[in-house]
Amino acid sequence: MRSTHRRGRVLGALSSFAIAALLLAGCTGGDSVPSPDRISNPMPDDAVEQMQAATERAIAAGGGPGAIVGVWAPWAGEWEAGIGETEPGSGTAPSTDMTFRAATVTRSMTCDLLYAMDGGPVNLDDAVSTYLQSVPQLTDVTLVDLCNGVAGLRSSRDPNWNFVIGNTDRVWDPREYAAAGLGAGLGSTDSWADSDTSFFLLGLALQNASHSSLPELYNEYIFDPQGLGDTYLPSDAPSTAGSNPLPGFYSSSQVQQSGCTEAPADVTEISASYGYADSGVVSSVTDVRDYMSRQARNAGNSDDLAPRWAETFPVSSDGEQWVRAGGGNRLNGSMLGQQGDILGYSVAAYSDVDTGLTVVVVLNNSAGGGNLAGALARELSAIAMEAGEEAPETTLPWTIDQAHEAVASAAKCPID
Numbered sequence: 001m002r003s004t005h006r007r008g009r010v011l012g013a014l015s016s017f018a019i020a021a022l023l024l025a026g027c028t029g030g031d032s033v034p035s036p037d038r039i040s041n042p043m044p045d046d047a048v049e050q051m052q053a054a055t056e057r058a059i060a061a062g063g064g065p066g067a068i069v070g071v072w073a074p075w076a077g078e079w080e081a082g083i084g085e086t087e088p089g090s091g092t093a094p095s096t097d098m099t100f101r102a103a104t105v106t107r108s109m110t111c112d113l114l115y116a117m118d119g120g121p122v123n124l125d126d127a128v129s130t131y132l133q134s135v136p137q138l139t140d141v142t143l144v145d146l147c148n149g150v151a152g153l154r155s156s157r158d159p160n161w162n163f164v165i166g167n168t169d170r171v172w173d174p175r176e177y178a179a180a181g182l183g184a185g186l187g188s189t190d191s192w193a194d195s196d197t198s199f200f201l202l203g204l205a206l207q208n209a210s211h212s213s214l215p216e217l218y219n220e221y222i223f224d225p226q227g228l229g230d231t232y233l234p235s236d237a238p239s240t241a242g243s244n245p246l247p248g249f250y251s252s253s254q255v256q257q258s259g260c261t262e263a264p265a266d267v268t269e270i271s272a273s274y275g276y277a278d279s280g281v282v283s284s285v286t287d288v289r290d291y292m293s294r295q296a297r298n299a300g301n302s303d304d305l306a307p308r309w310a311e312t313f314p315v316s317s318d319g320e321q322w323v324r325a326g327g328g329n330r331l332n333g334s335m336l337g338q339q340g341d342i343l344g345y346s347v348a349a350y351s352d353v354d355t356g357l358t359v360v361v362v363l364n365n366s367a368g369g370g371n372l373a374g375a376l377a378r379e380l381s382a383i384a385m386e387a388g389e390e391a392p393e394t395t396l397p398w399t400i401d402q403a404h405e406a407v408a409s410a411a412k413c414p415i416d
Helices: 016-025 045-061 105-117 143-148 157-166 174-182 196-210 214-226 253-257 285-298 369-385 400-410
Strands: 066-073 077-084 099-101 282-284 323-326 329-332 335-342 345-352 358-363
Touching: 045 066, 045 077, 045 358, 045 369, 045 400, 066 285, 066 369, 099 345, 105 143, 105 196, 105 214, 105 285, 105 329, 105 335, 143 196, 157 174, 174 196, 196 214, 214 285, 282 285, 285 335, 285 345, 285 358, 329 369, 335 369, 345 369, 358 369, 369 400
Parallel strands: none
Antiparallel strands: 066 077, 066 358, 099 282, 323 329, 329 335, 335 345, 345 358
């Protein structure tokens, strides 16, 4: 008999409309924490100097060419900047209003859909096979198991990677893409797995249950209610990440092995179909900031997390136990968010459920992935926690130096 990780049906009695209003209002906890869009005073100069140096180092570690970053600390101010170059040799710094592919922030949004639709078209504890008859092996796996990453499903990324990188214009049917992970067999359901297959299947199940497309569902339940004007799921046709895109690049393994002396490949225009409900959404720094800070406020506080995040799982059995996952998010201590990559972009976005500190990192080279973007986000967070004269007494479970070392560990290209 498999172990189960059933989420309590606390939200089941609420209508979809009520939950959409709840997400918009941010009224489930953390109301005393100011939203970052209300922070307008600049970060202290010494903190900015540290943050800029850290970002430049991470850009080099990931093969460049640039980044858009933002840090909002209620006690110290805000810093939002485009660092490096939009493309190699351009001499033009990224603009902070450029859009990009938000990578696995999409996972959080797909789980938002599940919880918004719970008690209506679907129930959290419904079997996946109820909505996807082609996967009878998942009769004992529930929709919320997919969201929590405990469905025992392997990743589809590795077996599909050569096809993705070999033809970035290819339009993937979600079932075709997810078949690679399903074909690898089931793993343990007692631990968290970084599986894009889970989110592909969750997106398909929600579409089938609602008889609506995934873009329509995102718009109805998340983007429109929350006023995320730059955020959308693109069509399957090859395209850039919006009309004012931050160009995206990828330093291949061959480029990495040669010390990153060659320029990365331009992968700005791709089919987002290989990201779908896992990593396909396009957004901007301010939209991701507003979305993730609202998510953290909805989550309550570290002493009393809302049911969606009350049960989380270690990302690694032998790694730091304060790095956990569940509910479509990651929790680094008290900082809730996501980190990951999609071809062209490495992204991390976190907001502290206790203090309101919010950090968004976008590197426009996907070689470093979520590990590099996440390490930089932690370094920027640790710097912000010590900035200003009214820094909070609370501490993070890592130091500036430890995060600085994590950036080096995640580096794909030589750094000092």
